[in-house]
Amino acid sequence: MGKFFKGLAASGAWACFDEFNRIQLEVLSVVAQQVLCIIQAKHRRAEEFEFEGVVLRLVPTANNVSNRKALRPKPDVTSR
Numbered sequence: 001m002g003k004f005f006k007g008l009a010a011s012g013a014w015a016c017f018d019e020f021n022r023i024q025l026e027v028l029s030v031v032a033q034q035v036l037c038i039i040q041a042k043h044r045r046a047e048e049f050e051f052e053g054v055v056l057r058l059v060p061t062a063n064n065v066s067n068r069k070a071l072r073p074k075p076d077v078t079s080r
Contacts, residue, residue: 001027002052005034009051011040012059038062 008015011028020028034051041058047057 001031002034005038006051006054006056009038009049009058009062010056012061014061014063 007013012034023031024078037051038051038058041051042060042062045060046058049058
C-alpha cells in the first residue's frame with residue numbers, strides 16, 4: 001500500500017476505497033498511519049514531505065481515501 005500512496009501523493013491523483021471492513025486490523029492500522037501522514041502534509045500545505053523514509057513531492061490535489069458508498073449508494077436489490 002505504501003507504494004500506492006506514494007504514487008497518489010506525488011501525482012495528485014484520487015483513489016476510492018471500498019470494503020475496508022474486510023481488511024485485518026493490523027493492516028488497517030498501517031494504512032491509517034500512511035493516510036494520516038499524507039493528510040498532515042496537505043494540511044501544512046507542504047510542497048514536500050517524508051513518507052516511509054523517502055522525501056516526496058506533494059501535489060495538493062491528492063486525495064486518498066473515500067468511501068464509494070458515500071459517493072454512490074448501491075441500489076437495494078431486495079426492493080425489486
